[in-house]
Amino acid sequence: MALPTYASTGQRVWHYTFRTICGLILFYLIAPLLVVIPLSFNAQDFFTFTPEMLRLDPAGYSLQHYRDFFTNPDWQGPLWNSLAIAPVATLIAVALGTLAAVGLSQGHVPFKRAIMAILISPMIVPLIISAAGMYFFYSRIGLQGTYWGVVLAHAALGIPFVIITVTATLVGFDKSLTRAAASLGAGPMRTFWKVQMPLILPGVVSGALFAFITSFDEVVVVLFMGAAGQKTLPWQMFTGLREQISPTILAAATVLIAVSVLLLGTLELLRRRSERLRGLSPA
Amino acid sequence: MADATITGGLPTGREARPASPEPMLAADGTLLRASLARSLRRQKARALLLIAPLLLFILVTFVLPIGDMLFRSVENAIVPETLPRTVAALRDDPAEVPGEAVFDALYTDLVVAEEYKIHTQLGTRLNYEFGGASSLFRGAGRHVGKFDTDVYADQFGDANPAFADPGRWAAWMADDAVRAALPQTTDAYDAWAKFTVDVHGDDPAEEDLGDFVYAALYRDLAAGAQPPGLPSVDVSGFEAVSLKQQFVDDDEGWGEPEIWTTLRTFSPRFTAGYYLNAVDLKIGPQGIELREGSDRIYIQLFIRTLILSVTITATCILLGYPVAFLLASLPMRSANLLMILVLLPFWTSLLVRTSAWKVLLQQQGVINDLLVWAGVLSDSGRLVMINNQTGTIIAMTHILLPFMILPLYSVMKGIPPSYVRAAKSLGANDWTAFWRVYFPQSVPGIGAGSILVFILAIGYYITPELVGGTKGVFISNRIAYHISDSLNWGLAAALGTILLAVVLLLYWAYDRLVGIDNVKLGG
Amino acid sequence: MTITKLLGSAALALLPMAGGALAQEAGTELPPCDNCSDSMVIMSWGGAYQNSQLKAYVEPYEALTGITVTWDESSNEAIAKLRAAQEAGNMPFDLVDVEGPDSQRACDEGLAVEIDADEALAPGDDGSKPSDDFGDSLINDCYIPQIYFSTTFGYRTDVAEWNGQTPDDICDIFDTETFPGKRSLQSSPKKNLEWALICDGVPAEDVYDVLDEDGGVERALAKLDTIKGDVIWWTAGAETPQLLADKEVVMGSTYNGRLFSVIAEQKQPVAMLWDYQNFDFDGWIVPAGLDEARMNRTMHFLRFATDTQRLADQAKYIAYGPARASSQPLVSTHADLGIEMAPYMPTNPENMKNYLVNNIEWWADHQDEVEATFQNWLAQ
Structure with missing residues (x-):
């Protein structure tokens, strides 16, 4: 949308006004994250920029909140719990989700629309309702307050993301490839692992990333479903936010932002790779 | 193959x-x-x-x-399960305040319930319908063991020592002829024997019987029962105890019609009571009626939830449209770069973003500090932007904005630029070309984004809880409150079901409009 | 009320130990625990209070036995959590910390087991029987109290708009003319209704009678209505201290020990308003449904954690009075700060000119209905 040379003054003014407005909106999107990062290095227990910080005086900055985050059992316990729950939930979601997505992509599936609607529903149903239902039901069957209760709940929440991403990669999948493999004598399993899997792998991995982040960030369901032994990082942050904003929360937040950046980067690389492989974008 | x-x-x-x-x-x-x-x-x-x-x-x-x-949300088994005898007796007694038979049944039920410690849960349950039921049941539970019914045990014991012998009782109660002749006694004895084993782990053949069994025996015999094998005893001269009087003496509430109306209404195993409560109605003596003014909160809360969700959706359209338009019209490389600014918050933990807003919006927070520092505000005139609706709207718009931008962007990407060019070449000015040609084609994107944002907003819990105060909370917060604080799980389930119905309706609309298989995640 | 007698004697007991030295470490000869689980989950309140429990008896116990303790900071939802766990048939907690009225509810509902204090607890170090040593604080058969605390107010001392005046009367909370600014109150009817009635002209001794009358609760709510717009409602004890420190509120109610942390440890410009402080107990209940090994561990810990010395130790970390009479002479100075704790104790005669004792039975019976009315009022 470059401004043409013949643009009138009014068009020029509007062009720059519009860009300024967009800039402000994008700033609104990103500013909260940017504010958290420097504040997490605050040498004091405040949540505003101290005069020392504004002067860029090194004395105003410190790593003490990070030290607290990485040594205090109040934070380390939840961190390890999160790391124990999210990968297992992801594994379940990816294994079952990929299989189902492959099944769904095959031409003639009866009740496809209804099945799809059910499989996607954990993403659409408000979390508080999922949490309430699971809390009631898992209480009945003795899973409430257990590690597996939380893992199963999180796996269910992550599945729609796996379905969506894997189905999306399968849409562009060239069926003649599996036929070729079959005509060359490969069995269905071999065809799947050798031909289909490598091509849909980017979709599977990004689905896995989504499922992971869903579990890793999830707080509502775990708040109801979990017991002290399953306290996750977001839970600890929620408790902290409700009770008192200790600056350690900001350190934890910064660590989580770093994790998001890492995951987002991976996802972007995967997307490019996938597009290149499928010849959708010029290399 | x-x-x-x-x-x-x-x-x-x-x-x-x-x-x-x-x-x-x-x-x-x-x-x-x-x-x-x-x-x-x-x-x-x-x-x-x-x-x-x-x-x-x-x-x-x-x-x-x-x-x-x-x-x-409809289950109500607790009333018939806790007070089975009372529920049955009430069926035969239409009086506003029932007669002795119902109180006799209530006495047995409460003694048993108290042993299992389930009477307080029933009190809590009925209290949702009638404020005061909880203290009525708790009080009765505490005092029911001290009612004057011990006179029956004494009188029977005096008439014949066999009545005070648990071993003899066990033998009588094993005899079907006795059981058939003494229905109330059998029922009471069985209940007593069961909790003696279940709760105390004792042998019924060795423990002294509860007063309520003797009260039941008195009633059976006074009604003319002639059990074979029991020592004969004339109960006509016995001192009788009015259980109705005992209950009313304990708490006048038992002598007033409210608790009985409530019990009658909630005797069935299933109830619409929770749904009625969820829309500020109740079942009164004359059928369904509006709750009292001070108890009418849910309609108001649903409306507030809708208004806030619409507001948030509207601000998301307002802020998301220009950004999506910009992204769609920029060359791929710069668009991708700017897209990161949209995707990063999308990928960042909800709690991180909420804590950021808490830090920003507080009265001593970054925004107020900046405004005071810049001289826009005086130190005493700091803005209140948190713990109210403003806080909820600002923070939730931020959190949901990417869900508006992404579908808008993918629709706008598909609008061929040639249409706008054609319009301009036909003499349309910039605004007309945009409004008459471009905008109509982007409407599906607005629709998709709006439904998505609205669905997500209407069920939010965490962010309103942390920045919403009391005025900026949603129906979800109330559901959470009923699950973990008031323990009114039935009402929580009813409110949740109504919310779910609204969301599913929107989900269905979304499916018709966009197709669920067309949901895209992060471009 | 017999609790008042206990409080009175506690106040007297606090006086002579101004120079009281730290008593020697007790409990080193801990009896072994046979057939006991090797971990515990304890539910408590989080924040400064949980920290005092951690320092006074959980850390020492962990050091002596090598077991691990996990905390669950959900005591303000204790009854709900216990009920859900009971329905699930899977009790995740080994020991639960609750206020007096909640212990009554848990006991009534069969969520907690009954405990024979004389059998389960250690005798006082003066040789007294536990049931005598705890005395009236054993308010029901399930409850082993640790401390009594009061809910009271803190206010900022640097509010310019107050023109140098400071609130010294409970009714100053309702005086937004003289003392403008936001207040924080607990999002619960308990205590708020009592204060509202007192400031509506009800004599303190008649408060519960008035609440019992028709329209009594409404009268209290009407009084609270006059400041509703100026109130931030809290659910966790740590919120008011934080709100005061952040200048989000100018005054607010919380547990007195939390205010001690703000004033003495964080050195914030905050002072306490003791007028009509409201006393209550805090203590342990043992959830029903533990298997034998866990029950053995819990009772073993309970015996350790409630002995005379440990309860006195807790007061070195937070300004609450130990529930055992024999512990009271041992309370001295703060463990880290070396501050004399007596002035911060709710039982200090200076602080006890006017006070209320939470009527535990009334609240256990009426909590359901009053809570519902209150929450509806709040939501409007």
Whole structure:
């Protein structure tokens, strides 16, 4: 949308006004994250920029909140719990989700629309309702307050993301490839692992990333479903936010932002790779 | 492979047209139609087999729990299970305040319930319908053991020592003829024997019987029962105790019609009471009526939830449209760069973003500090932007904005620029070209984004809880409150079901409009 | 009310130990625990209070036995959590810390087991029987109290708009003319209704009678209505200290020990308003449904954590009075700050000119209905 040379003054003014407005909106999107990062290095227990910080005086900055985050059992316990729950939930979601997505992509599936609607529903149903239902039901069957209760709940929440991403990669999948493999004598399993899997792998991995982040960030369901032994990082942050904003929360937040950046980067690389492989974008 | 069979027989699709009257044969010589049907069946079966594990998993871990919630919203077994005798007796007694028979049943029920410590839960349950029921049941539970009914045990013991012997009782109660002759006594004795074993772990043949068993025996005998094998005793001279009087002396509430109306209304195993409560109604003596003014909160809360969600959706459109427009019109490389600014918050933990807003919006927070520092505000005139609706709207718009921008962007990407150019070349000015040509084509994007944002907003819990104060909270917060604080799980389930119905309606609309399989995640 | 007698004697007991030295470490000869689980989950309140429990008896116990303790900071939802766990048939907690009225509810509902204090607890170090040593604080058969605390107010001392005046009367909370600014109150009817009635002219001794009358609760709510717009409602004890420190509120109610942390440890410009402080107990209940090994561990810990010395130790970390009479002479100075704790104790005669004792039975009976009315009022 470059401004043409013949643009009138009014068009020029509007062009720059519009860009300024967009800039402000994008700033609104990103500013909260940017504010958290420097504040997490605050040498004091405040949540505003101290005069020392504004002067860029090194004395105003410190790593003490990070030290607290990485040594205090109040934070380390939840961190390890999160790391124990999210990968297992992801594994379940990816294994079952990929299989189902492959099944769904095959031409003639009866009740496809209804099945799809059910499989996607954990993403659409408000979390508080999922949490309430699971809390009631898992209480009945003795899973409430257990590690597996939380893992199963999180796996269910992550599945729609796996379905969506894997189905999306399968849409562009060239069926003649599996036929070729079959005509060359490969069995269905071999065809799947050798031909289909490598091509849909980017979709599977990004689905896995989504499922992971869903579990890793999830707080509502775990708040109801979990017991002290399953306290996750977001839970600890929620408790902290409700009770008192200790600056350690900001350190934890910064660590989580770093994790998001890492995951987002991976996802972007995967997307490019996938597009290149499928010849959708010029290399 | 099924595919191979077909293609083996028919090199290309075009030649498959029925050209000759002879039936088509597949390569293996079977009828083509049958072969096709078989292969189709096999394909369907294989697809379903692949889907089945996940479908089963989702059904068990997710759909069943939601179903359980629906069940809880109407289930009401606690009343008939805790007070079975009272519920049965009430059926035969239409009086506003029932007579002795009902109080006799209530006495037995409460003594038993107190042993199992379930009477307080019933009190809590009935208190949702009638404020005061909880203290009524708690008080009665505490005092029911000290009622004057001990006179029966004494009088029977004095009349014949056999009545004070648990061993004899055990023998009588094993005799079917005695059981048939003494229905109330049998019922009371069985209940007593059961909790003596269950709760105390004692042998009923060795423990002194509860007063309520003697009260039941008195009633049976006073009604003219003639049990074989029991020592004969004339109860006409016995001092009788009015249990109705005992209850009313303990708490006048038992002598007033409210508790009885409530008990009658909630005797069935299923109830619409929670749903009525969820829309500020109740069942009164004259049928369904509006709750009292101070108890009418849910309609108001639903409306507030809707208004806030609409506001948030509207601000998301307002802020998301220009950004999506910019992204769609920029060259790929710069668009991708700016897209990161949209995707990063999208990928960042909800709690990180909420804590950021808490830090920013506080009265001593970054924004107020900046405004004071810049001289816009005086130190005493700091803005209140948190713990109210403003806080909720600002923070939730931020959190949901990417969900508006992404679908808008993908729709706008698909609008060919040539249309706008054509409009301009036909003499339209910038605004007309945008409004008459570009904007109508972007409406599906607005629709998709709006429904998505609205669905997500209407069920939010965490952010309003942390920045919403009391005025900026949603129906979800109330559901959470009923689950973990007030323990009114039935009402929580009813409110949740109503919310779920609204969301599913929107989900259905979204499916019709966009198609669920077209949901895209992060471009 | 007999609790008042206990409080009175506690106040007297606090006086002579101004120079009281730290008593020697007791409990080193801990009896072995046979057939006991090797971990515990304890539900408590989080924040400064949980920290005092951690320092006074959980850390020493962990050091002596090598077991691990996990905390669950959900005591303000204790009854709900216990009920859900009971329905699930899977009790995740080994020991639960609750206020007096909640212990009554848990006991009534069979969520907690009954405990024979004389059998389960250690005798006082003066040789007294536990049931005598705890005395009236054993308010029901399930409850082993640790401390009594009061809910009271803190206010900022640097509010310019107050023109140098400071609130010294409970009714100053309702005086937004003289003392403008936001207040924080607990999002619960308990205590708020009592204060509202007192400031509506009801004599303190008649408060529960008035609440019992028709319209009594409404009268209290009407009084609270006059400041509703100026109130931030809290659910966790740590919120008011934080709101005061952040200048989000100018005054607010919380547990007195939390205010001690703000004033003495964080050195914030905050002072306490003791007028009509409201006393209550905090203590342990043992959830029903533990298997034998876990029950053995819990009772072993309970015996350790409630002995005379440990309860006195807790007061070195937070300004709450130990529930055992024999512990009271041992309360001295703060463990880290070396501050004399007596002035911060709710039982200090200076602080006890006017006070209320939470009527535990009334609240256990009426909590359901009053809570519902209150929450509806709040939501409007």
